[in-house]
Amino acid sequence: MTVMAFDRARLEILRNALDAALEDLRLIRSDDVHAAEAMRCVRSASRTLDDICIPRVHDILTSTAMTWYKRAGAACDNVTEAALVTARERRWEMVDDPLSGLGPPSRACRTFDDVLHQMRSGALTPMSAPIDANGRALAHYTSLTFEPADTPFVLGQIDLRSNIDKLVDFFSDALPIGMRKHHTLTVYYLTGARVVSNVHTLTAYDRDEGPETDWDRGTAATVSGYMVVEDDSSVAEIVLPIGPEGSDPTAGRRLFSQESSGYSGVFYPDEPPVFEPVNREPSFGNPDVWTFTTSAAPMVDGWGTWGL
Amino acid sequence: MSTTVQIQQLRNSARLLRSLSRSIGTSRALSLHALAGPDTWIGPTAQSCYEQLLAMRRQLTTNQLSLADTAGRLDRRADELEQLPPVLKMVS
Numbered sequence: 001m002t003v004m005a006f007d008r009a010r011l012e013i014l015r016n017a018l019d020a021a022l023e024d025l026r027l028i029r030s031d032d033v034h035a036a037e038a039m040r041c042v043r044s045a046s047r048t049l050d051d052i053c054i055p056r057v058h059d060i061l062t063s064t065a066m067t068w069y070k071r072a073g074a075a076c077d078n079v080t081e082a083a084l085v086t087a088r089e090r091r092w093e094m095v096d097d098p099l100s101g102l103g104p105p106s107r108a109c110r111t112f113d114d115v116l117h118q119m120r121s122g123a124l125t126p127m128s129a130p131i132d133a134n135g136r137a138l139a140h141y142t143s144l145t146f147e148p149a150d151t152p153f154v155l156g157q158i159d160l161r162s163n164i165d166k167l168v169d170f171f172s173d174a175l176p177i178g179m180r181k182h183h184t185l186t187v188y189y190l191t192g193a194r195v196v197s198n199v200h201t202l203t204a205y206d207r208d209e210g211p212e213t214d215w216d217r218g219t220a221a222t223v224s225g226y227m228v229v230e231d232d233s234s235v236a237e238i239v240l241p242i243g244p245e246g247s248d249p250t251a252g253r254r255l256f257s258q259e260s261s262g263y264s265g266v267f268y269p270d271e272p273p274v275f276e277p278v279n280r281e282p283s284f285g286n287p288d289v290w291t292f293t294t295s296a297a298p299m300v301d302g303w304g305t306w307g308l
Numbered sequence: 309m310s311t312t313v314q315i316q317q318l319r320n321s322a323r324l325l326r327s328l329s330r331s332i333g334t335s336r337a338l339s340l341h342a343l344a345g346p347d348t349w350i351g352p353t354a355q356s357c358y359e360q361l362l363a364m365r366r367q368l369t370t371n372q373l374s375l376a377d378t379a380g381r382l383d384r385r386a387d388e389l390e391q392l393p394p395v396l397k398m399v400s
Contacts, residue, residue: 004351014343021337028331032324034378038332038371045337045364053344053357060353087350097351149366192363222363 004097005087006060015057022049040276044222063095112156115187115226115268124226124268127195129306132294133202140214143303145196145291146227146267152188160185160230181234185308188227195267196220197275211300221273228268229290230308233261263304265290311389318386322379329375332368341365 025046030039087094118124133141160183161169169180199217237257292306332338341361346354 004349004353006349006351006354007347010343010348014340014348017336017340017343021335021340024331024335025337028328028335030324030328032321032328034321034325034382035328035375038328038375041367041371042332045368048360048364049337049340052360053340056353056357060349092350097353149363191359192366222367224359224363 003094004060005092005094007090007092008061011057011061015054015061018049018054018057022046022054025049037278060095112187115155115228119228119266119268127223127225127267127269127273130197130292130294135202137202139202141200141202141293143198143200143291143293144267144306145198145289146190147194147196147289148188148190149192149194152190152193152227155187155189155226157184157186159183176239177237178239179234179236181232183230183232185228185230188229189225190227190267191224193223194220195223195273196278205300218278219275220278221275223267223269223273224271225267225269227265227290228308229263229265229304231261231263233259235259263290264307265292265304266306266308311392315386315389318382318389322382322386325375325379325382329372329379332372332375335368338365338368 025042028039028042115124127144130142130144131140133139159166161181165181165183168178197219199214201212201214203212205211235257291303293303294306341358344354344358344361348354
């Protein structure tokens with residue numbers, strides 16, 4: 001069991017502020033069609049306060065199970081441990097953290113290796129895969145677009161290239177014909193990211209406009225969890241060396257270059273997402289957005305494949 | 309629907325959206341995160357709550373700005389309709 005510490009006076013101020021904020025949110029109302037998305041957000045915020053934050057603060061303030069500091073050794077990492085030392089110095093109260101026995105630990109408690117290990121063992125449950133059209137013309141398929149609210153937190157990254165690829169990359173610096181490959185696996189933690197599930201029809205589509213999308217059937221949810229992405233890119237190039245013999249071998253004029261890149265990934269949410277209808281059209285231009293499908297055929301530029 | 313009615317509806321809608329945007333912007337929900345940091349509590353529950361409040365704040369702020377943008381768009385549309393010549397107003 002992990003320990004948590006708190007300043008009772010400040011936590012009581014927080015409890016009162018949570019109540020006041022909930023009251024404010026409940027007073028916000030609008031039937032205007034243009035305000036539908038905003039009202040969904042307000043209702044979601046009310047639920048966050050009413051169902052999650054307020055009960056947790058209340059439970060801590062009314063908890064009678066006080067804990068001695070020596071149990072703080074069970075804290076999940078050095079940062080928490082150090083914070084608990086400070087808390088003891090401030091004479092804060094301590095209790096067993098109600099969240100430590102429930103649900104997933106916070107991102108500070110799950111390392112890159114933990115995520116990989118729990119992925120393989122099945123301890124982490126992935127989000128449901130997008131629907132596959134299985135190559136049938138006019139059949140429906142879905143895409144999942146993840147829009148992080150903030151810069152994603154990188155838990156870690158590993159280089160998946162073979163030793164031969166690394167060797168070829170090394171010699172490509174000095175040779176006129178080169179081949180560079182990048183193959184990495186990165187684990188991100190997303191907090192409060194928006195995931196949009198769009199329904200598409202498998203048809204030939206205009207490259208600029210993207211695949212045919214049924215905007216009325218789009219749904220969205222807010223999620224937190226681990227995004228595991230495998231990036232694969234390669235560049236083949238022929239370079240004409242310039243300058244006198246013995247000069248920098250990496251300097252040269254590029255005669256030919258061909259690039260290819262793609263990615264695949266899976267998202268492991270902390271809690272099962274609750275999708276609600278959405279009307280807003282998603283943007284494909286955000287560089288921090290991942291869009292996944294399971295069908296290879298409808299793939300557009302910038303989309304990845306669901307699965308690793 | 310006559311153009312005058314349409315203009316009035318657009319203006320009303322823009323006014324309501326601005327009012328809604330102001331309500332969200334002045335809601336005390338936007339300042340909760342400042343009270344929920346490590347000066348108040350420490351631990352997984354505290355961290356989880358703090359992150360939820362931050363995410364909630366981001367979403368509310370995004371929607372607040374989006375409402376103001378939409379209100380501006382509706383007002384511009386009303387302005388365009390007002391500037392139409394009377395004959396075109398009847399057609400539109």
